Amino acid sequence: MSDYDFQEIETRWQRTWAASGAFEVGEDPKRPKFYCLEMLPYPSGDIHVGHVRNYCITDVISRCKTMRGMNVMHPIGWDALGLPAENAAIKKGVHPETWTRSNIASMKRQLQRLGFSYPWSREIATCDPEYYRWNQWFFLRMLEKGIAYRAKAPVNWCPSCLTVLANEQAEGGLCWRCKSVVEQRDMEQWFLRITAYQDALLDDMAQLPTWPERVLQQQRNWVGKSHGAEVDFPVDGFAPIRIFTTRVDTICGATFMLLAPEHPMVDGLLADLPDAAARKDEIGRLRAQDRRARLEGRVQKEGVFTGRHATNPFTKEKIPVWVGNFVLMGYGTGAIMSVPAHDQRDFEFARKYGLEVRVVIQPEGEKLEGATLAAAYDGPGRVVNSGEFDGLVAEEAIPRMAAWAQQKGVGKATVTYRLKDWLISRQRYWGTPIPVVYCDKDGMQPVKDEELPIVLPQDAPFTGEGGNPLEKVPAFVQATCPKCGGRARRETDTMDTFVDSSWYFYRYLSPRKSDGPFDAATVKYWFPIDLYVGGIEHAILHLVYSRFWTKAMRDLGLVTLDEPVTRLFPQGMVHKDGEVMSKSKGNTVAPDDVIARYGADTLRLYILFAGPPELAMEWSESGIEGPHRFLHRVWRLVDRHAEAFAREPRVPLSGELPSAAKELRRKLHQTVDRVTRDIEERIQLNTAVAALMELVNEIYRVEADVAAGPARAALREALETLVLLLNPFTPHVCEELWARLGHAESLVRQPWPIFDAAAAREDAVELAVQVNGKVRGRVVVAREAGEDQIRAQALADPRVAEHLLGKQIVKFVVVPGRLVSMVVK
């Protein structure tokens, strides 16, 4: 009997696993495969509790599936390119690669201290040229197919940092670093044509029945498919203004039009008018003021009349054309028809500028008047004031009026999407160089495959003065045109790092392959991913990009899959003191400190026990004591019998067992069933842990009664089964106890306990007896007791009888194994 020295046990077993390559895997056609994926971490410096939670979930499932006889792929890698490394370089004068590699080293050590079951030989880092060369290779294939293209587009420009920012880095219209208001600039950029897949991204959701609805819903919103109509409003002397609307049924109520301030027709419309300059200034003010007003939360609607009129093609009326600060250039056509009677935004605008409000949808049994309307009416009703369409209900009017527009050649039913093509250009150093050059003679030319990888130069200057450091490396910029052999300028934009994470899970399968991104046969064996666990914050960007990437690869003939992931399990965040745990809030907990005090097994157990994995969990310092005490209890319980069992010959469980042994086996096998289903089916790990705690309590309770004689075999079974069931959660202490129980082999591939349904069955059950919905007594009946017998016993219960005195039983319900319910009056 010895103390539970978790530090010594944990480091020793971690060394043993590493030395034996315990978690290395390969393709094995004889065993069913299980690809268990977790989101690869960004090497920011330290593992945080959120990572730990993510990886504990996958580790328990991986270890359990392995014990269940499956061939499990459970790899890890590093999402190692990205802005923070470059900022560290600017701030501390270290090269981004040095910073990144040293972070990887320390985070790897932290992961190893947690005992996760990774095949480390498959570790990848996306900053490795042997990884990002395949980003470049994919890019070239996509360029050939027209999936990648270059175009001018508005981007976020920070006037103080003198650089372009990713959308995510310009949140709320402010530069994330210096907080200045970002400007929109038109620049030549690289895009991936994700919009070619917008319907596939929606339709293929049918192949994802086990994805959580909230994720699918977020993705649907992100794609933002919206059915409506486009209609052209002619303007004398100009091209017609094309609008998009979902409510073409209200078009006869359109009393003015609005253009986005950035709309390309605005300047032309103003051109020859006498007061053009003043109007132009006003509109310029709207463009500038718009973003600021939005981020301050003041969303006042403002507009400027252009001085021009357009013709409503349905009513032939001339209506004024305005510029409105709430019309977005990025959605629809950047121009709208304004129907103030039936759209609240248009209503507010019309009231402010004294524009006409005309009712064209009349609700049942009411009479709305434009002049007295208090708010826009957007409910159901019938069309009025709309000529031949009067009397139709709105839903009928929409297709009819769209068809009319098409027939007259002024519009058509159409569909718009919120989704935009994926802008992958970044004017930054620490990313994958985009493999093209620009030749004065031949223009843009893709680099030849043989020249890949285009490697980042080591000697770029990180000054923090803005601009892309790559531009300042002449040896990098100077290139040869692959077509004419003349001088060319190399592209200095690098790729968005979301490119790296869109396909990394294929690379794990053949991580060192040098003649292709992955091996088709291994993909065929391992894909699709059976379970993907990660933070809910990636519900859109990463998970949409990954789905797109697989579809694009399919169309390039590289894979045969439509979707990469069968089951997605987004785990909840970790909170502390009611807030999300984060560096900026300063409420983080360092896993290393917890491990030093309690050990990795306790940390793993606590983080899984604290709550259901899909919901936010609340971190509490005192809560961790429970699992820690539990492991001590397990240790004492098993260790005090271990030596004896290790020596004793194995006695089969046979014949009639004493009742204490039968009770123990009942609880034991009920626990086997619960734990197995909680891990494999429900992914409800907190209740699996609770079941194991109950089991330990039960073993303690009957320990003395089963320590000797024929019952002793049941004690041994219980202790060994406990160690096996607990192993996925707390593998170090379990390995140690397993060894002490006399086993030479590691637990990693030990077969999972087999559920014995007969042993788990209760032979007597206690039923509650309800009278008018209230429990008035209990009866113990044999498992197979018939209804008559149960009825007789229930009525015989003295307390029940008391409540029946002078009453009539009008209904009698027996729920086998549960309760008896009677209604009396």
Place this chain on the structure above:
RNA sequence: GCGGAAGUGGCGGAAUGGCAGACGCGCACGCCUUAGGAGCGUGUGCCCGAAAGGGCGUGGGGGUUCGAGUCCCUCCUUCCGCACCA
């Protein structure tokens, strides 16, 4: 505004429509100990009661059912996305 998730003891949280509060934290009392921030045991939703027992209880209100935390309707609150999306 739209979408999603969630409201259960002092706290984290359990409950295929079937005995609400499993398991753990905390707390109280006791045992053991030279000592304990160790271990063991008992108790612990609220109210009345010495007890037996009774009443009330899963955000509020209504409904379905022999039976509702769970299903339906409605309202309220909190958190998380997206958001002047036409």
